[in-house]
Amino acid sequence: MAGIYIHIPFCRQACHYCNFYFTTSPARREQLVGAIIHEAELTRDYLCGEVIETIYLGGGTPTMLEKGQIQQILEGIYKWYPDVNLKELTIEANPDDLTDEKVAELTSLRALGLNRLSIGVQSFHEVDLIYMNRAHNATEALDAIERVQAAGFSNLTIDLIYGTPSMSDEAWRLNIRKAFELGIPHISSYALTVEPKTYLDKNIRTGRVLPVDDAQSSRQFDILMEEMAAHGYDQYEISNFALPGHRAVHNTNYWRGTKYLGLGPSAHSYDGSSRRWNVANNDAYIRTIISDGEVPYETEILTPAQRANEYIMTSLRTMWGCDLTNEQIINYNDQIRQSLANMDHGHYILQDKVIKLTQAGKHYADRIASELFVDEP
Ligand code: SF4
Structure with missing residues (x-):
């Protein structure tokens, strides 16, 4: 889907x-x-x-x-x-x-x-x-x-x-x-x-x-x-x-990380392994598509660590939380657990291998996510 x-x-x-x-x-x-x-x-x-x-x-x-x-x-x-x-x-x-x-x-x-x-x-x-x-x-x-x-x-x-x-x-x-x-x-x-x-x-x-x-x-x-x-x-x-x-x-x-296609100037797309984004300019967008028959976009192939970090960033913001058994982060559990140990314990709950933010933690969701970000092993 x-x-x-x-x-x-x-x-x-x-x-x-x-x-x-x-x-x-x-x-x-x-x-x-x-x-x-x-x-x-x-x-x-x-x-x-x-x-x-x-x-x-x-x-x-x-x-x-x-x-x-x-x-x-x-x-x-x-x-x-x-x-x-x-x-x-x-x-x-x-x-x-x-x-x-x-x-x-x-x-x-x-x-x-x-x-x-x-x-x-x-x-x-x-x-x-x-x-x-x-x-x-x-x-x-x-x-x-x-x-x-x-x-x-x-x-x-x-x-x-x-x-x-x-x-x-x-x-x-x-x-x-x-x-x-x-x-x-x-x-x-x-x-x-x-x-x-x-x-x-x-x-x-x-x-x-x-x-x-x-x-x-x-x-x-x-x-x-x-x-x-x-x-x-x-x-x-x-x-x-x-x-x-x-x-x-x-x-x-x-x-939840499903694929999507973005159409129109500045729209972003994701195909499961790379992201791309269209030029944010109406004239350039129209000209390239109509005259050249090409879509004007830039793209980035995501590394495994980037995919893990995207998962951490989006999942932590949801009620389902960040699941340590998720395929995107399964190989990074040690790094994530180490970072968690240094964080304010009032900001999250770790239960059944799922990290969820508390109400206090929700005030700092982006900062907490970036503290959990992983590097390539
Ligand atoms: S300028 Fe347009 S896109 Fe931006 S917030 Fe206002 S209505 Fe929405």
Whole structure:
């Protein structure tokens, strides 16, 4: 089984914290769609005939494409990857895009398998949305959710961001509870991070906006975990929470190391032994595929230690934990156990050869993973 991710790099406006590849220029959408379909053809052997279980249209903002364009992409994928047993087809959307007309378009895309929406809400409070420079306001966020629910989309996930300097702990709790009240079955929630070279980074450095406070983020992460647990959501990955039956199949497969193909500029792919990533530039992407008939990507063949480290990094973030009997790390158990012995014992539990993070440890997941990283024997 495998998944396909399609990166649609168009956004209405630049959110100040964002470091994904996107453009606010709507130019060349038609050509980009053509190039993505051609890339599907050029890469049709990449997944070696694995059955496609999930498709994820992300970005960027995929709903900035017209319905016909999304339809063309999906039909192109089904043409070049005919071995499909689709469990999940997700599309990301922003609240300002989810007009009555767009929701009607999405509804008609169900015929092509669309069965899940991921909505970039980020906050139900105006002041946070302004701080992040989101294109929507709080009313639009609520209206969008009600509109898609009324259209029958029940398999929904929303993104919420905490740690915004404009947000008190109480306001954060209200944000989470608003999601419960709206009956959202899956929530992805991330701390606001200041990535280099973003507007947020620049605005903080020049004193135009307040900086992000780590202690606030940490408190709000604890509030998130408490609220989710109290309302029956599994924290099946550090930033992902689901009611029973609503875990994301696409992302879960990714965390479990299944193969995936990424189509579109900046998209990443993994075939079990190597990673590759497409050029993060619309013009270069379109030109190379359409004119040269080649996919512009760079690739890296992973060494056994790199594969082990990737497994450590992703598995530790999940509720299933890092299994010392997993084939990726079975030959590195001595190194891992040695590193564990030097770590804060309050940050993890080792039981039945599986390492899991405690709630305290979840605050330091990336650091703990890197402390467990292995070298070639
Ligand atoms: S909508 Fe998403 S991809 Fe686009 S700028 Fe905002 S965060 Fe980035």
